[in-house]
Amino acid sequence: MEERLQQQINFILETDKLKNVIRRNFLSDDSRRENTAEHSWHSILLAQIFFEYAENKSELDLLHIIKMITVHDLVEIYAGDTFIFDETGYEDKFERENAAAKKLFSLLPGNQAEEYYALWLEFEREETPDAIYACSIDKIMPVMLNTYSKGTSWREANITSEQVFRTLKVLEKGPTTVWNLLHQLVKISEKKQNLM
Amino acid sequence: MEERLQQQINFILETDKLKNVIRRNFLSDDSRRENTAEHSWHSILLAQIFFEYAENKSELDLLHIIKMITVHDLVEIYAGDTFIFDETGYEDKFERENAAAKKLFSLLPGNQAEEYYALWLEFEREETPDAIYACSIDKIMPVMLNTYSKGTSWREANITSEQVFRTLKVLEKGPTTVWNLLHQLVKISEKKQNLM
Numbered sequence: 001m002e003e004r005l006q007q008q009i010n011f012i013l014e015t016d017k018l019k020n021v022i023r024r025n026f027l028s029d030d031s032r033r034e035n036t037a038e039h040s041w042h043s044i045l046l047a048q049i050f051f052e053y054a055e056n057k058s059e060l061d062l063l064h065i066i067k068m069i070t071v072h073d074l075v076e077i078y079a080g081d082t083f084i085f086d087e088t089g090y091e092d093k094f095e096r097e098n099a100a101a102k103k104l105f106s107l108l109p110g111n112q113a114e115e116y117y118a119l120w121l122e123f124e125r126e127e128t129p130d131a132i133y134a135c136s137i138d139k140i141m142p143v144m145l146n147t148y149s150k151g152t153s154w155r156e157a158n159i160t161s162e163q164v165f166r167t168l169k170v171l172e173k174g175p176t177t178v179w180n181l182l183h184q185l186v187k188i189s190e191k192k193q194n195l196m
Numbered sequence: 197m198e199e200r201l202q203q204q205i206n207f208i209l210e211t212d213k214l215k216n217v218i219r220r221n222f223l224s225d226d227s228r229r230e231n232t233a234e235h236s237w238h239s240i241l242l243a244q245i246f247f248e249y250a251e252n253k254s255e256l257d258l259l260h261i262i263k264m265i266t267v268h269d270l271v272e273i274y275a276g277d278t279f280i281f282d283e284t285g286y287e288d289k290f291e292r293e294n295a296a297a298k299k300l301f302s303l304l305p306g307n308q309a310e311e312y313y314a315l316w317l318e319f320e321r322e323e324t325p326d327a328i329y330a331c332s333i334d335k336i337m338p339v340m341l342n343t344y345s346k347g348t349s350w351r352e353a354n355i356t357s358e359q360v361f362r363t364l365k366v367l368e369k370g371p372t373t374v375w376n377l378l379h380q381l382v383k384i385s386e387k388k389q390n391l392m
């Protein structure tokens with residue numbers, strides 16, 4: 001096998017482990033917690049469906065956004081999933097995930113290793129228009145599942161509406177429709193007592 | 197909630213069911229069978245990593261390819277997964293999946309329903325350069341997992357190398373590197389007795 005191709009195959013096989021990284025939130029049918037590979041796919045789909053709501057489409061590159069969503073959670077293979085409301089876990093989240101990113105992406109051939117590390121970092125920084133859109137989608141997705149399921153991951157941690165707004169404040173910079181949707185979902189969740 | 201947005205949310209919630217559609221092949225660690233949402237995500241990642249091998253890049257649109265890969269398996273929510281070597285199941289596969297596509301995509305607002313049905317149909321027909329590339333990726337992915345795991349889904353059905361080449365002949369029209377890779381993976385699988 002040619003070396004470059006073998007490196008790419010090794011990377012693809014290593015990333016198979018994302019299917020065994022378990023997130024906090026449940027599927028909408030409450031049957032089990034979601035894994036991160038599933039979440040990544042669902043977010044890629046939502047990024048396409050909601051793209052029409054981006055007010056700054058001329059600044060955005062949907063392919064680049066999807067690339068970011070495809071890879072940004074891969075670091076969880078080594079760093080684990082950090083619950084978005086876990087303030088202690090968030091303290092060293094960047095350091096843990098940065099080390100994981102360097103380790104994982106170094107499996108790839110040099111130019112692809114650089115490209116994927118850069119995609120991961122851009123997403124984490126939440127600064128570019130593409131990253132802000134990608135983050136909005138990535139973060140509204142579990143709110144949707146928590147709202148329309150029994151919201152077990154919120155209930156078991158006694159999450160409040162105030163915590164949701166504080167933790168997801170990046171959504172204010174994304175599409176207005178998505179920011180407004182967050183408010184509507186929180187209202188439904190309060191009524192169902194999924195949120196305190 | 198605005199009607200268009202509510203339709204999109206209903207679609208996203210319905211597609212959550214793809215996470216419970218179980219495919220025949222196992223994860224590379226042999227721990228369990230893969231589900232279709234995971235497979236879709238992994239194929240989207242592979243489409244990016246292998247894009248450099250497409251000889252006809254100027255004819256290809258990677259965003260369009262990824263959109264096809266994101267949605268083409270959604271029909272399995274109603275039609276179930278058909279094992280690629282199940283010749284009887286393949287006889288009415290198109291009819292079953294076509295009905296499923298019409299049902300599922302009609303949850304979306306009109307223009308998006310049309311767009312996604314067209315993406316599904318283009319993938320199924322395996323005719324356009326984008327569809328041929330997308331199919332190559334979608335089909336080499338489980339071969340990779342079957343080769344580097346114990347290949348249980350092949351072993352339990354006594355799959356032969358000849359069946360693999362016959363069933364995956366669309367790969368001959370895709371990137372040469374992927375077509376050659378298929379031959380290399382089959383050779384490894386024969387040695388491991390994953391293939392008969």
